[in-house]
Each structure stands twice: as structure tokens, then as C-alpha cells.
Amino acid sequence: VAVSGREIEARRAVIAATHPGLTARLLGDETGPAVLPPVGTMVIHLALERAIDWHAGDIYRRAGYLHLNADTDTLRLAYANALSGRMPEAPLVVWGQPSAVDATRAPAGRHTAWLMVRAMPMHGIDWDAQKEACADRILASLERYGPIRSRILARAVWSPLDLIRRNPSLGGVAPRPLHASLVRS
Numbered sequence: 001v002a003v004s005g006r007e008i009e010a011r012r013a014v015i016a017a018t019h020p021g022l023t024a025r026l027l028g029d030e031t032g033p034a035v036l037p038p039v040g041t042m043v044i045h046l047a048l049e050r051a052i053d054w055h056a057g058d059i060y061r062r063a064g065y066l067h068l069n070a071d072t073d074t075l076r077l078a079y080a081n082a083l084s085g086r087m088p089e090a091p092l093v094v095w096g097q098p099s100a101v102d103a104t105r106a107p108a109g110r111h112t113a114w115l116m117v118r119a120m121p122m123h124g125i126d127w128d129a130q131k132e133a134c135a136d137r138i139l140a141s142l143e144r145y146g147p148i149r150s151r152i153l154a155r156a157v158w159s160p161l162d163l164i165r166r167n168p169s170l171g172g173v174a175p176r177p178l179h180a181s182l183v184r185s
Contacts (some may be wrong), residue, residue, distance in 0.1 A: 041118055042157070043114060044157050045156040046154075047152070052097070053147060054066075064097065064100060091117045093142065098112055099111040134159075
């Protein structure tokens with residue numbers, strides 16, 4: 001293992017605080033573990049024409065983030081659906097609105113938001129083909145909280161698979177020893 005320009009040879013094992021697949025690849029095992037977690041998170045970034053007029057009141061326009069659909073029954077059902085490879089009927093959404101607390105996060109008069117959609121299935125979904133339609137459905141389901149879709153100027157959608165592609169440490173696998181050729185005694 002190379003650390004600060006110095007090579008250190010592992011005698012018995014490699015202990016690392018990274019995703020096992022990434023650690024294996026860094027050590028030369030190009031296959032590494034390829035197990036995806038059963039449940040992931042989707043992220044939607046929004047450029048907004050203006051702040052959302054939340055039906056619950058103006059106070060929510062000034063909040064840094066809001067939890068939408070976060071009751072216990074919704075949470076339980078969403079996770080059960082995700083574990084079964086189904087999209088949740090009521091998504092669990094954390095809505096961040098950074099420009100509500102820091103005006104420099106958007107051009108003058110405009111706003112930004114991000115949504116973290118929790119408890120999304122990792123298996124049984126072709127994320128590359130379905131992420132935009134999924135984002136459409138999620139945004140439509142949130143209209144009951146305020147006029148969202150009519151305020152969107154642009155968006156970027158990152159599926160759970162996109163997030164793992166961008167950061168392999170998010171992959172989450174069951175721990176396992178590295179391939180025997182990587183462990184020397």
C-alpha cells in the first residue's frame with residue numbers, strides 16, 4: 001500500500017476504512033466485491049424560479065431543510081417496498097433549500113433545492129432507463145405540499161446507482177476477506 005509516497009507491504013491483512021470493493025481495486029484486484037446494498041438514496045438537484053410557497057405556511061420558506069412523508073408507517077412501508085425491489089408509493093424525502101438560508105447559493109431572485117429520496121430499491125430497477133420518470137413521479141407526489149414543478153428551471157437527477165458510480169464508498173457490501181492473492185503472510 002502506498003502512503004505519502006512510501007510503500008508498505010501488508011504482512012497479514014489490510015484494514016481499511018473504505019468500501020471493500022474500492023479497497024480491493026486499489027490493491028490490484030479489479031474484480032472486487034460487486035454486491036449492491038438492498039436500499040439506496042436518490043438525489044434530485046433543482047434550480048428554482050423562486051422559493052416554494054409551502055401550503056403549511058411561510059415559515060417553511062425559511063427552513064434549511066424539511067422532512068416530507070416522514071411518519072413511521074410511511075417509513076416502514078417504503079423500506080419494505082425497496083427491499084422487495086418496488087418503488088415506494090409515498091417516497092421519504094428530505095428537502096433541502098440552501099438558498100433559503102444563504103442567498104449566495106442562487107442568482108438574485110432565484111432559489112435552489114435538493115431532494116434526498118430515501119428507501120429506494122437497488123435491485124429490480126433499471127435506474128439508467130427509469131431515473132427521470134421516477135423523478136417526475138416523486139416531484140408530482142410532492143405537489144400536495146406546494147407548487148413545485150411550476151417553479152423548476154432545471155434539474156439534475158442522480159439515481160442510487162449514479163451515486164455509487166460517483167463514490168464507490170457508498171456501495172455498502174457485507175464484509176468479506178479480500179482475495180487470497182492480496183493477503184500475504
